[in-house]
Amino acid sequence: xxxxxxxxxxxxxxxxxxxxxxxxxxxxxxxxxxxxxxxxxxxxxxxxxxxxxxxxxxxxxxxxxxxxxxxxxxxxxxxxxxxxxxxxxxxxxxxxxxxxxxxxxxxxxxxxxxxxxxxxxxxxxxxxxxxxxxxxxxxxxxxxxxxxxxxxxxxxxxxxxxxxxxxxxxxxxxxxxxxxxxxxxxxxx
Numbered sequence: 001x002x003x004x005x006x007x008x009x010x011x012x013x014x015x016x017x018x019x020x021x022x023x024x025x026x027x028x029x030x031x032x033x034x035x036x037x038x039x040x041x042x043x044x045x046x047x048x049x050x051x052x053x054x055x056x057x058x059x060x061x062x063x064x065x066x067x068x069x070x071x072x073x074x075x076x077x078x079x080x081x082x083x084x085x086x087x088x089x090x091x092x093x094x095x096x097x098x099x100x101x102x103x104x105x106x107x108x109x110x111x112x113x114x115x116x117x118x119x120x121x122x123x124x125x126x127x128x129x130x131x132x133x134x135x136x137x138x139x140x141x142x143x144x145x146x147x148x149x150x151x152x153x154x155x156x157x158x159x160x161x162x163x164x165x166x167x168x169x170x171x172x173x174x175x176x177x178x179x180x181x182x183x184x185x186x187x188x189x
Contacts, residue, residue, distance in 0.1 A: 002108070006101045013094045016087050023080055 002101055002105050006098055006105070009094050009098050009101070013091055013098070016091050016094075020084055020087050020091075023084060
């Protein structure tokens with residue numbers, strides 16, 4: 001879009017420069033002796049219509065007309081010079097606008113390159129982060145599975161400890177019972 005604006009400004013500048021050159025040529029022709037500049041006029045046909053094929057060259061016929069034309073020419077010349085100055089100002093402003101747009105375009109291009117490099121770097125970091133996250137999830141699953149297995153083994157060990165304590169108690173009870181029976185048998189004997 002910036003390039004399109006810049007191109008439009010360039011075309012406008014070229015068009016204005018062309019118009020100024022044409023006006024400069026017209027001014028130069030007007031400044032030179034107006035009585036010696038031939039003018040081309042169409043001759044009218046009897047019916048009052050222009051004839052495309054009939055042209056004649058005429059010179060200014062009198063000194064009075066030349067003076068009147070030169071007075072109008074001076075005013076016209078001043079007017080044209082003022083227009084030229086305005087157009088030159090416009091051209092200068094448009095050239096400054098073009099330069100500003102080109103600087104903006106260069107700055108934007110530089111920023112685009114920087115952002116592209118940053119984006120590429122961030123994409124690489126994102127890929128690395130995804131890999132780390134996947135490995136973390138896999139390790140977390142293994143950890144949870146191991147904790148579950150550890151919990152089951154801990155429950156089994158606790159049950160075995162309780163069974164062992166029960167067996168010890170039963171063994172003591174049986175041993176005590178056996179000792180009591182032996183002592184009773186010895187006392188009765």
